[in-house]
Amino acid sequence: MSPVATSDRAALAVTGITKRYGERTALRDVSFEIASGELVAVIGPNGAGKTTLLSILAGIASADAGSVSCPPRDVGWVPQQPAVYSKLSVRENLRLFARLERVADVDAAVARMLAQADLADRAGDEVGRLSGGNKQRVNIAVGLLAEPRVVLLDEPSSSLDPRQRERLWGFIGELASRGTTVVYSTHNVQEAERYADRVLVLADGELLFTGSPRELESTADRYSTGGDFEAAFVRFLHERGH
Numbered sequence: 404m405s406p407v408a409t410s411d412r413a414a415l416a417v418t419g420i421t422k423r424y425g426e427r428t429a430l431r432d433v434s435f436e437i438a439s440g441e442l443v444a445v446i447g448p449n450g451a452g453k454t455t456l457l458s459i460l461a462g463i464a465s466a467d468a469g470s471v472s473c474p475p476r477d478v479g480w481v482p483q484q485p486a487v488y489s490k491l492s493v494r495e496n497l498r499l500f501a502r503l504e505r506v507a508d509v510d511a512a513v514a515r516m517l518a519q520a521d522l523a524d525r526a527g528d529e530v531g532r533l534s535g536g537n538k539q540r541v542n543i544a545v546g547l548l549a550e551p552r553v554v555l556l557d558e559p560s561s562s563l564d565p566r567q568r569e570r571l572w573g574f575i576g577e578l579a580s581r582g583t584t585v586v587y588s589t590h591n592v593q594e595a596e597r598y599a600d601r602v603l604v605l606a607d608g609e610l611l612f613t614g615s616p617r618e619l620e621s622t623a624d625r626y627s628t629g630g631d632f633e634a635a636f637v638r639f640l641h642e643r644g645h
């Protein structure tokens with residue numbers, strides 16, 4: 404993939420991405436731009452292509468057509484399944500991944516992430532013994548060690564209880580407010596509505612909508628029978644043939 408020219412504000416520009424798995428088209432001619440410091444939700448039902456899209460942006464998977472403006476080295480990747488070692492402590496995991504990422508000052512990066520992810524008092528604990536919420540913050544901290552301009556999170560809250568979710572969104576919101584561009588996927592419409600500046604709606608590999616949560620709400624509202632955003636969203640997808 405070759406870089407494409409983008410406007411100054413764009414942290415990430417995606418142009419005409421198509422991805423096929425055999426006969427199946429997982430993404431069809433998807434294009435969008437994301438501004439620096441934006442907090443963006445990619446929402447859509449299971450199988451919509453969310454993970455495929457984020458993996459291509461992260462440089463883990465390759466597209467069959469199209470281009471991504473941001474080189475993978477500028478992108479932090481937080482997979483849905485934590486890719487950390489459960490037998491190592493929080494600090495040991497952070498040190499290991501900082502070295503793998505060739506971070507210049509390993510000690511400083513580890514200390515920064517322990518503070519930022521609010522894990523300093525858990526630094527010596529085995530990751531396998533942590534709660535789901537703490538484990539997920541370790542997973543995210545690993546993705547942030549190299550201080551990427553853009554961080555991608557695949558379904559970051561899907562395995563968390565409501566209290567852990569609140570804490571996770573506090574952490575992610577702070578990242579964005581400090582200027583990191585954050586893109587996450589979710590199948591939870593309410594979550595996208597609450598915790599995003601902008602939403603991208605994917606269904607069956609097609610980008611159906613991009614706009615603010617409010618704009619999506621007013622689009623979906625036309626399908627609503629009474630204030631239930633999720634039901635309206637499902638009707639919106641249905642109306643668009645999905």
Ligand SMILES: Nc1ncnc2c1ncn2[C@@H]1O[C@H](COP(=O)(O)OP(=O)(O)O)[C@@H](O)[C@H]1O
Pocket residue numbers: 424427428429447448449450451452453454455456
């Ligand atoms: N490695 C793969 N091989 C074959 N098909 C795949 C592979 N990964 C994803 N798919 C298919 O591509 C489509 C999009 O999948 P995915 O990106 O995982 O969607 P989502 O994350 O929105 O649930 C689905 O139909 C899925 O079955």
Ligand SMILES: [Mg+2]
Pocket residue numbers: 453454455557558
């Ligand atoms: Mg997925």
